[in-house]
Ligand SMILES: Nc1ncnc2c1ncn2[C@@H]1O[C@H](COP(=O)(O)OP(=O)(O)O)[C@@H](O)[C@H]1O
């Protein structure tokens with residue numbers, strides 16, 4: 001199982017879009033996946049079309065990371081025809097905001113403790129909120145890899161830098177297993193000189209950490225999300241192009257999982 005945090009210390013750049021795109025790619029490929037919705041806005045939970053009401057959410061799991069609580073907070077995505085174990089969601093909730101204010105070491109490890117009790121998933125995607133509070137830290141502490149989402153715009157470049165520094169700081173303290181997977185550049189418009197300039201700037205600053213392909217700015221993103229449909233099933237303009245980009249990023253995530261397993265294997 002590989003655990004990927006999708007993060008950026010900025011709102012509205014596409015964290016949830018990337019989480020949903022990777023979940024869509026994983027579903028298309030038959031990779032059993034759990035999405036953990038750590039953002040109190042719970043957009044990933046909405047996007048994944050969860051029909052079943054649950055009496056618990058990720059907030060309850062963070063307060064009490066026991067098996068019973070986890071089972072109560074996890075529901076199948078409508079994308080998988082509500083069939084459990086294919087693509088599941090640990091439901092987001094406004095109540096998780098309480099956890100954002102804690103910095104107690106045990107609370108920081110709550111999600112890691114919960115994920116340690118899971119079986120059956122090959123991939124866990126953690127959709128983080130936009131600030132570096134307790135929630136994002138809890139997500140990063142539970143993750144093997146961090147994917148930073150950025151837009152090709154000046155403030156987003158600065159936020160990507162902060163996010164990578166945060167990953168680095170955590171790797172040297174509470175999350176020794178954590179490594180940056182890279183920066184995915186979202187809403188890229190090839191014809192915009194400003195976008196090309198910022199992409200070049202990101203590449204100068206972060207070198208091979210800037211992942212290809214970039215994700216294009218396409219109304220298919222908003223349309224498929226509005227229809228709570230995985231982008232891999234969106235046949236309208238832009239759908240197949242986005243699906244191919246997410247497939248390629250999923251490959252990288254799964255390769256990272258495989259190399260992690262190999263590193264752990266005894267001689
Ligand atoms: N590549 C894209 N093309 C078009 N719209 C996008 C793209 N990526 C994100 N959006 C839209 O931008 C908004 C913010 O994206 P979202 O994924 O919710 O950001 P975050 O989770 O970082 O706050 C959403 O309405 C989403 O549909």
Ligand SMILES: [Mg+2]
Nearest residue numbers: 015016039043
């Ligand atoms: Mg979001």
